[in-house]
Amino acid sequence: MQTTQDSTSLQTRAPVALFALAAGVLITNQFAPQTLVGLIGETYNLPSSYGGLVAMITLLGYAAGLLFLVPLADLVENRRLVLQMLVAAALSAVGVVFAPNAPALFFLMFVLGAGSSAIQVLVPTAAAMTEPAHRGRVIGDIMSGLLVGILLSRPIASFLAGTWGWKSFYVFSAVSTTLLGLLLALKLPKRLPAAPIAYPALIASMWHLFTRQPVLRDRAISAAIVMAGFNFFWTTIAYVLQAEPFSLSQKGIALFALFGAGGALITPLVGRLADKGHGLRVTHIAHATLIVGFVVAAISGLSTSLPASLLIVGLGISALLLDMGVLGNHTVGRYMINLLNPEARGRINGIFVGVFFIGGAIGSALSGVLWSLGGWGAVCAGGVVLGLLACVARK
Template sequence: MSAQDQALCPSLPKTPDGHGLSAALTLLFAIAVGVIVTNLFAPQTLVGAIGASFGLPEAASGLVAMAPLLGYAAGLLLLVPLADLVENRALVLRMLSCAILTAALVAFAPGLPALLILMAALGAACSAIQILVPIAAGMVSPARRGAVIGDVMSGLMAGILLARPLASLIADAWGWRAFFAVSAGAMALLTLVLAGNLPRRQPQARTSYPSLLASLWHLLRQEQVLRRRALSAALVMASFSLIWTVVALRLVQPPFLLGQRGIALFALAGAGGALATPFFGRFGDRGWTRPATLTSHLLMLAALALLGWAGTSDHLAMPVALAGLVLGIILLDIGVVGDQTLGRRAVNLLQPEARARLNGLFVGIFFLGGALGSALAGLSWAWSGWLGSCAAAAVFGLAALVVGYRE
């Protein structure tokens, strides 16, 4: 590494090999990222309620789900690099304080423009997740990194998948605004716990914030693994976000006719996919990254075919069709979990001195894919309904398979 690269990639304090992260602290990391991430995905199941509240047409409903994801991507590219410059514990706590404030303001948003701006700001503050994950990864030896990332990611994926049923249940009882009020309270409690337990992580900064941002392009050009895994993850996330945005619209139609409580139970069943997260981390540690990645993509395509069939077949009894949708969504979630976990592990094995920026680039790029999928969801639903939406999601999944095959 050149002197210029070293200046842009400050070294971090070493942790004891394999002994820097206790089981209790691992659990805290997993819970923390799970609580925070609910703010990003709950809007996908609330699009109908929020749209009705502000008179939003179906074709534009994807904007509600897109705003926090777009803000999150911006936070990953503009805020997360600060973790290579300033003390991480203080940075995380400040970002969570901003998240608490914006979530509370979303609960009282007076109109659609204010709502979208506040949800984007909330998404940006929630990028604190990607400071917590590298902290955990840096506290163990490379041989254990995949397992630890898988354990922490299980909390993240549980949060992603449980966000929808929780949001639906709260909205069914007290309205969609109540979810964000509850979220603000949960993050306030989490911030207090983290303040007393999160270890300090002080980078030995030898550069400026503008130089750190400029180095992002350098890192993206330098690391082929980062480019490929980020592209694959973006395509997978686009497929995932598209389906989860439109499935709430499909379930309220015949023959399902589910209310918010029924949608919540459906989403809760889909959360079972998070159980696969630790296994994929261990597959990577055993050197099975490529076959496990390809299996994840093939599983996604099979799931989308099942979802398309179960959601449009006129010959199936409603319980059978609903069971097909539940199985399809679980398989889709497992495929997404596999790609994300293996990609995150590969990126965390690159340059430890630039781990925060590498994570910021990786997750920022794949959340841009998620924002794209959410934005396209309303259009695909308005133009071609459920089957067209599944086909659009399959195009993204097929593209991810091609990228993974060429790896």
């Protein structure tokens, strides 16, 4: 999409570090609740089966923002849109701190997730501010900020919760989002759509893209299934680590969550392999890695004959394998959808990421049900099934 701002924005390079920081900070809102479900449940007297709902609601809000708010970038001035979404996110984070009951909490977390989808408005803005020869690198750098935010969200939330209580994370969210808004108000240029179309037509075009682009549809569904499995693990692992024989505190859970961060190291390799035409092979390996990760998680979380220190190392290895499987699948999927219609790249990205996060939201919700029905064994069995389904869904 060309805009009235493109010709002048190239005179100033995009503040890539700021955009990457914004992506990393905002995305923490989606995954932090996974380690806070137990503490939030205690505050509002929620049964354990509601843990999945606590972890799901912000992801669902983010997906709704991707599908219904981010397309507004093709209709209205982008700088104003980003700042309005950040204001909504900051205010809703403050509201979470003072939420009087569970329904109010869920509503505010949903709004927080939707406001955080401003990340995906920043990406085309950065592209418009960058010379064509460097746009791929700039977008990749911003996405790396997003990835780091996903991987660090759980340890940050656990550390803050263990030090000052779970609400301290949302104080952090409100303050950091406000500061980001002030910085972006200074750095973002105005960016107007050149030929905006009616909002209903824009949304309808996204549905047509999803149904008429088989690569987009298959990769999005595959990514959603894998993301559901990812959230199976991370939504319920806190229950395992807090119980015997581990008995970890929130700070201990924060340190454990760092195990998965090593998965980020594979993304450059995956990208290079995809460039060389090995995307399908990498996808199969990613799905197999996910399945193996859940098998290792089941053995480590259910065994009673091995020392706790050895079992927690096993759980850490399973976390690393799961993150590698998800990131491998997601990186190849991103590469393949970006080979599709360049004129609809923004909407294609919104569809892919939106479906991806819907899968994560469903996974978070189902994980609570599986935990209440069969504990850790049921969660891991469900993860193996999802890994197999992902193999079938990816054509």
